[in-house]
Amino acid sequence: MSTYKDLQILSNAAFYDKCNTRNYNRDNILRKNTDDCIYNAKMGNREIPLFKILLTNKCKNDCAYCINxxxxxxQKVELTPEELAHCYMKYYEDNTAEGLFLSSGIKKDADQTMHELIETAHILRNKYSYQGYIHLKVIPGATRDDIKHAMQLADRVSINIESATSEGLSDLATTKDYNKDIIKRISWISRLSNRHHELAPSGFTTQLIVGANDETDKQIIDQTHHLRKKYKITNNYFSSFIPVKDTPLENKKISDPMRTNRLYQIEYLFSQYHIKKDELIFNDDGFLNLKEDPKYNIAVNNMDKYPIDVNTASYNELIHIPGIGIKTARRIKALKRKNKKITSLKQLKDMGANINRCKTFVKIKGQYQSTLF
Structure with missing residues (x-):
């Protein structure tokens, strides 16, 4: 078998490993480049092509959703650290890839797997003098020393939590201990990051499979919010469950990508809009409304606060209004600092507001939207 064929298999086997923080297109959960091993990832204000791959798709774990x-x-294949480093440098030198996202199946045990991941990064940094972006996956059960070594070599590290609860993970895999193998490692990464800011300077992330078990959106949000707050996690990633033939969950229904979309929106509302967890609206079963965005649902369930005058509203009140985003709210406040006011919906629209979304929730010059047209 050719090395290129191996790369194709190992890249496809990395399907669930997310390298893109935000993707709201329900028809395109993973945006893949034309090359089989290259995926676009957003870094700051631009997207860069990442070489995303596993060292091996051989795995002793029995995760019920996973093709590996x-x-x-x-078909099981593997590359040595030297082979993978050499292949990556060809992509890098050809300007096909600008960074490496490296994970692996667990061929023998966590220690051996982590050693090979670390060795790959070490070869790149030292033999090839590569100074570009490396994202290394931390294997559940890895030692503290190996985690620190990985963080010394990588720009970012991540560990998959897969599930929001210990019980949920038990439904998916019998070979992982949620608290011991995963949460404990997250605490180690957090402490190392806090004490040594030079380690994995781009932060660390987690990832969860949505819809592979019966966990609710509320359970997922409660846990990811807790992890972000307690351990200062950079990003929580979500992958929509897709059944794979010849796995124990091959007959389970595919997870609606819009559910993953909503979870990402919640993450964004937490980090950018100062929405509090207790403001969120769930149905009686603990799930978000897939037909309306979470910010709108919060507003319509708190109509006693609306309509609100855009000229007297605080910044926090403005960004809670559906149809008014961060940039528009800042423009409104900047206008106020100049002792000027918004006098019409057209002016509000010109400042970037979505009038169809916000008109029910605002008043201008003391007038409600019904008298503003």
Whole structure:
């Protein structure tokens, strides 16, 4: 088998590993480049092509959703750290890739796997003098020393939590201990990051599979919010469950991508809009409304606060209004500092507001939207 064929298999096997922080297109969960191993990831204000791959798709774990699980009869291949480093440098030198996202199946145990991931990064940094972006996956059960070594070599590290609860993970895999193998490692990464800011300077992330078990949106949000707050996690990633043939969950229904979309929106509302967790609206079963965005649902369930005068509203009140984003809210406040006011919906629209979304929730010059047209 050619090395290129190996790369294709190992890149496809990394399907669930997310390298793109925000993707709201329900028809395109993973935006893949034309090359089989290259995925676009947003870094700051631009997208860069990442070489996303596994060292091996051989795995002793029995994760019920995963194409690489020990029970799946897919073709198993592996690369040595030297082979993978050499292949990546070809992509990098050809300007096809600008960064490496490296994970692996667990061929023997966590220690051996982490050593090979670290060795790959070490070869790139030292033999090839590569100074570009590296994202290394931390294997559940890895030692503290190996995690620190990985963070010394990588720009970013991540560890997959897969599930929001210990019980939920038990439904998916019998070979992982949620608290011991995963949460404990998150605490180590957090402490190392806090004490040594030079380690993994681009931060660390987690990832969760949405819809592979019966966990609710509320359970997922409660846990990811807790992890972000307690351990200062940079990003929580979500992957929509897609059934894979010949796995234990092959007959389970595919997870609606809009559900993942809503979870990402909640993450954004937490980080950018100062929305509090207790403001969120769930149905009686603990799920978000897939038909309306969460910010709108919060507003319509608090109509006693609306309509609100855009000229007297605080910044926090403005960004809570559906149809008014951060940039528009800042423009409104800047106008106020100049002792000027918004006098019409057209002026509000010109400042960037979505009038169809916000008109029910605002008043201008003391007038409600019904008298503003």
């Amino acid at each position: 699980c020990s029970k799946h009869k897919n």
